[in-house]
Amino acid sequence: MNLTDFKYIIEIDKRGSISQTAKEIYIAQPNLSKAIKNVETEFGIQIFKRSSKGVQATRDGQNFLEYARKVIRDVDELREHYGKERSEKLTLRFCVPRASYIAHAFAEYISNQDDQMEMDVDFRETSTMTAIDSIGQNGYDLGIIRYQRRKQEDYQSLLQLRNLEMQVINEFDYLLLTSADGELAEKDFQSPGELSDGVEILHGDSRLPNGEYIEFYREGREAYHPKKKIYIFERGSQFDILREVKNSYMWVSPLPEKMLERYHLVQKEVGFLRHKMRDALIYKKGYVMNQKEKEFLEHLRRKIEEI
Structure with missing residues (x-):
């Protein structure tokens, strides 16, 4: 039984x-x-x-x-x-993309746990390829990866080779994130020229399985190549750069309103670029999640619905 x-x-x-x-x-x-x-x-x-x-x-x-x-x-x-629930240990080991909505949901979930509970938590924000490489190693059983929808078959093939399963948990169009006080916050973005003076912030290890950097494409046209770029590796530094560097911006999944207010940012739709994305949960085939893992993912699902 x-x-x-x-x-x-x-x-x-x-x-x-x-x-x-x-x-x-x-x-x-x-x-x-x-x-x-x-x-x-x-x-x-x-x-x-x-x-x-x-x-x-x-x-x-x-x-x-x-x-x-x-x-x-x-x-x-x-x-x-017999008090087993009260002494239960919270064990979570996740590899996730540098996504503010995931970090926000994670912080909320942890804050709602019993103060007396033991914790052994490893929440690693990293690139998609590092997350894929980490599953099944060093205690990482679950991960979330981010990829462009047009690359679905590439990732399915890669995960199959690694004996990994995937479930899409979020689909979205990237939004442009910039300072609420900057010039970009006032633009409607009808053409790429409106970003010509902008400084794009990118995560330096965001590569596709073939080693290429992710590029965004104009609808029905060629790839869009920003002239000014800043590569970063720590998610926290992006907010400082957005506030301090004139006309800086980055492409993000939709952020919770609370975070936009906290960092005084705005997120804007940009219709002339193709930036349709997916976040997917990955794990070894046959893996059975523990109760805390399921609880966190359920909390994350509710936050996605709210956003």
Whole structure:
């Protein structure tokens, strides 16, 4: 008997869909199907009947789910009674892109933890290729990578070679981030010429799998090449540069309003460039997340919806 399988089946029943459950609790769909098969084989019952609309519990499945929920409740009560939840250790090891919305969600999640809880947290902001290289090494089990949507097949092939799975968690168009007091904050950006005097800030290790730097493309035209560039490696320095260097800007995923106010920045849409991006969760095939990892990812998903 595996309590994790019980929990997966309860979550599937709650949503009526294996694929939707996989998406929302960040578990690979084959792992959920395997959990159903394991329990059905062990107890000799059929838990769900499938249709084009999803899954629905059979009569045996309904009885099983009633007992499974009781088992989970009883185990939770035992843990509470003996203080195991209070002494639980928070262990998280993530490789993530230098994305302010992820850092913001992470800080909120950590701040909401029990003050008495032990922590062993490694939150590494790095490049996509470093994140891919790190999964399965030095204790890193999960990562988030960022790539242009037009490079989807390149990354799928690369991850398959590395025995990694991916789930897209956010899709967005890059916005231009600049100082609220600067000249760029007043422009509408109808043509590349309006950025000709700008200073673009880039992360120096943002490379594609083939070693090339990421470039943005004008819709239906050639790549856009900024004349003035500053390469940085520490995310924190970007805000100082944006405030102090005239006409400096960078391309970012949408930021929370709270961060824009804190650093006195504005983010603006720029329609003449192609900058459609994806952030995706990556992990070794077959990896089963612990409760804290799932909690953080659920918190991150809620922050993405808010933004």
